[in-house]
Amino acid sequence: MIVLLIYAAIFVASYVIVKLVVHRQARDYTSLKTVTFGDESAVTPNRIASVVSILSIFLLWAAFTGSTLVPRFLHAPGPFIGDATFTYTAEAEGQRDDATVTVRVFRVGEDVAVPEVDPGDGWAKNDSDTVGAWRSGLIRVDRNDELGRDSGHAVVAVNGQPIEPGGSVQTDFGRVGMSPKGTLNFEPAKGWQMEPIWLPPPEAVLTRLVEISREGYRDSTLWEHLGYSLFRVLVGFVTGALVGIPLGYAMGLSNWFRGWFDPIVEFMRPVPPLALIPLVIIWAGIGETGKIILLFLAALWIMAIAARSGVSGVRISKVHAAYSLGASKGQIMRHVIVPNSLPEIFTGARVAMGVCWGTVVAAELVAAEKGAGMMIMVASKFQLTDIVIMGIILIGVIGFGIDILMRKAEKALVPWKGRG
Amino acid sequence: MNRRDGMSGLTIENLSMRFDLPNGTAVQALKDISLKIKQGELMSVLGPSGCGKTTLLNIVAGFLAPTEGRITLNGHLVKGPDAERGMVFQQGALFEWMNVRENVSFGPRMAGRREKDWGGTVDHLLDVVGLRDFKEKAVYELSGGMQQRVALARCLANDPDVILMDEPLGALDALTREKMQSLVLKLWKETGKTIILITHSVEEALLLGERLLVMAPRPGRIHREYRLPFADLGVGQDLRQVKRHPEFAQRREEILGMIWDMEEEIMGRTEESA
Numbered sequence A: 001m002i003v004l005l006i007y008a009a010i011f012v013a014s015y016v017i018v019k020l021v022v023h024r025q026a027r028d029y030t031s032l033k034t035v036t037f038g039d040e041s042a043v044t045p046n047r048i049a050s051v052v053s054i055l056s057i058f059l060l061w062a063a064f065t066g067s068t069l070v071p072r073f074l075h076a077p078g079p080f081i082g083d084a085t086f087t088y089t090a091e092a093e094g095q096r097d098d099a100t101v102t103v104r105v106f107r108v109g110e111d112v113a114v115p116e117v118d119p120g121d122g123w124a125k126n127d128s129d130t131v132g133a134w135r136s137g138l139i140r141v142d143r144n145d146e147l148g149r150d151s152g153h154a155v156v157a158v159n160g161q162p163i164e165p166g167g168s169v170q171t172d173f174g175r176v177g178m179s180p181k182g183t184l185n186f187e188p189a190k191g192w193q194m195e196p197i198w199l200p201p202p203e204a205v206l207t208r209l210v211e212i213s214r215e216g217y218r219d220s221t222l223w224e225h226l227g228y229s230l231f232r233v234l235v236g237f238v239t240g241a242l243v244g245i246p247l248g249y250a251m252g253l254s255n256w257f258r259g260w261f262d263p264i265v266e267f268m269r270p271v272p273p274l275a276l277i278p279l280v281i282i283w284a285g286i287g288e289t290g291k292i293i294l295l296f297l298a299a300l301w302i303m304a305i306a307a308r309s310g311v312s313g314v315r316i317s318k319v320h321a322a323y324s325l326g327a328s329k330g331q332i333m334r335h336v337i338v339p340n341s342l343p344e345i346f347t348g349a350r351v352a353m354g355v356c357w358g359t360v361v362a363a364e365l366v367a368a369e370k371g372a373g374m375m376i377m378v379a380s381k382f383q384l385t386d387i388v389i390m391g392i393i394l395i396g397v398i399g400f401g402i403d404i405l406m407r408k409a410e411k412a413l414v415p416w417k418g419r420g
Numbered sequence B: 001m002n003r004r005d006g007m008s009g010l011t012i013e014n015l016s017m018r019f020d021l022p023n024g025t026a027v028q029a030l031k032d033i034s035l036k037i038k039q040g041e042l043m044s045v046l047g048p049s050g051c052g053k054t055t056l057l058n059i060v061a062g063f064l065a066p067t068e069g070r071i072t073l074n075g076h077l078v079k080g081p082d083a084e085r086g087m088v089f090q091q092g093a094l095f096e097w098m099n100v101r102e103n104v105s106f107g108p109r110m111a112g113r114r115e116k117d118w119g120g121t122v123d124h125l126l127d128v129v130g131l132r133d134f135k136e137k138a139v140y141e142l143s144g145g146m147q148q149r150v151a152l153a154r155c156l157a158n159d160p161d162v163i164l165m166d167e168p169l170g171a172l173d174a175l176t177r178e179k180m181q182s183l184v185l186k187l188w189k190e191t192g193k194t195i196i197l198i199t200h201s202v203e204e205a206l207l208l209g210e211r212l213l214v215m216a217p218r219p220g221r222i223h224r225e226y227r228l229p230f231a232d233l234g235v236g237q238d239l240r241q242v243k244r245h246p247e248f249a250q251r252r253e254e255i256l257g258m259i260w261d262m263e264e265e266i267m268g269r270t271e272e273s274a
Helices: A002-021 A047-063 A202-215 A222-253 A255-268 A273-284 A288-312 A316-324 A329-366 A372-381 A385-413 B053-061 B100-104 B106-110 B115-128 B144-157 B174-191 B202-207 B230-236 B239-243 B246-273
Strands: A082-092 A095-106 A127-132 A137-139 A154-158 A168-171 A174-178 A184-188 B010-020 B026-037 B042-046 B068-073 B085-088 B162-166 B194-198 B211-216 B221-227
Touching: A002 A047, A047 A202, A082 A184, A095 A137, A095 A184, A127 A137, A127 A184, A202 A222, A202 A385, A222 A255, A222 A288, A222 A329, A222 A372, A222 A385, A255 A288, A273 A288, A273 A329, A288 A329, A316 A329, A316 B085, A329 A372, A329 A385, A329 B106, A372 A385, B010 B053, B026 B053, B026 B068, B026 B221, B042 B053, B042 B202, B053 B085, B053 B162, B053 B194, B085 B144, B100 B106, B100 B115, B100 B144, B106 B115, B106 B144, B115 B144, B144 B174, B174 B194, B174 B202, B174 B230, B174 B239, B202 B230, B202 B239, B202 B246, B211 B246, B221 B246, B230 B239, B239 B246
Parallel strands: A095 A127, B042 B194, B042 B211, B085 B162, B162 B194
Antiparallel strands: A082 A095, A082 A154, A137 A184, A168 A174, A174 A184, B010 B026, B010 B068, B211 B221
16 A cells, blocks of 8 residues: 555656656647647657656665665665564562663574573563564463462563553564464554565565576476467467468358358457366376367467458458459459458457467466476565566566567567558 | 550440349349440539449449449450459558559559559659659658559559549549549540549539539439530640530539439339338
């Protein structure tokens, strides 16, 4: 919630600053065009906003994970680390006595020794223990006291404030609670930062990336994992397109084909490929065949529908013009209908590639020996959150890269798209 | 071959066209149309919307088969589209995936002729329509007027006997339109092609018609026919000069009144039925 508010504040503040400092020159009539809603051409992405947006996400990530990449004063308050102390008042056989508890709060993963303390006076002795940051620990204060539980030992106050089973007392170092059976439970202050097991700092993800790209993960290098995912997508997409495009053409050109395949295509189109995973695993197992069949099915319907609408979308005047110029049916197919359908097919291919990439990751999450999805699934089972985040970022970057490549290909191969 | 003999030219005999609608009714788009168009004639067709002009043109082009009647060109029966009858559309009939020269040479290339046979003609036509410097451009980079000039050149490159024009200048602005009208007249004189031109504009029909056919709707039929001197006058001189001709204004008013009456009749009829 706090993070969201800070993000909104950065959004507003950077808008105001950029408007004041940079955008003085934007005083032409284009600013009036935005009045006509729906005129998309008047709205172009502000690149400064994009940069600030990305930077602030990383800044927030670094600040709330105590990253070493940003200066300390930007950090959100961290968890308490060090020696915490509080006193307790115990009662046994009608006598009361005070003692101090020293708890060493340490970063999980570091070596720690129980602090040595002087036992002190009275029958209640001073205690010491260790608790990891973001964790909590039971502290059996009666263990070293001269009057134990057999004598009716009970803690009645912490730092002078009365406490009873089920209750708790706030101290400067965190919360001291009491279990229903009367044992003290210390929970050091957590601060606002995220525990690495939930969200590791950016540098941890980066280190992991370097480590895994050098040493690999689960018997395969990083490139093998990503390469396998990409390979499956490519093979699935290409086979899907090889079958789907001719099928779409046939459906666009022949009543019989249209009638025969319409129910199948219209039924299969709304079935998410993810829903087919269990069936494909039953039929083809968890190996490559199963995944490629799945991706083939994901791409097939999209490509068939794209090719079909590309064919039926041809302007009749173009076909008429070609006929009256003496072209034969075959020539019209080759020189008019096919090129005219290419823009639609490219749009379909972009969609299909996106769907295939999403589907392959999901399929690998379910079962795989190699692959980007398998990598993050296995890592999450061992609570290696840094690998999970690294995997998500890599999957996103590759998906984005695929879309950029498809757009570039589209521009180079069908420059007439949308200009007919 | 002497094309002015009895066999040459386009003959339309007792042509009727009825469209059966899915709801069981039928529309009589054309009824009993007979026409003889001589080789090299320039005929414009005018009429209120729904009078079957475009249907008539589509039947002559061979895109539609008539319900009754027959069409012969130079003595043989018209059956389906053919390179002998070229068509120029209002717009959107160019192939965006080809450049200007590829568009213009489409007909000869589809006929399997080699570039050394058609290259000269195509380049000459591009010169005539003023697109010499735009040969390699993509057609979607051209203005509307230039695109229509490509369409004209493409049609002529195929050397058809008859050129059918379906409101070829309808989507152009007034100035471009006037220039294109001069171009059409010039091409008609230079090539001696038979041209049938459909238009919504009375002025255009007067300027670009040796013969002018006024059609009436419901059912589509020939209402009146004129023989006009303006096309011949327009070949040599400025079209604005031609429009100042006293007969021009008189004819224009006459035909405008005629079409207005037809439109009003249609409106009246639909109001009654509503």
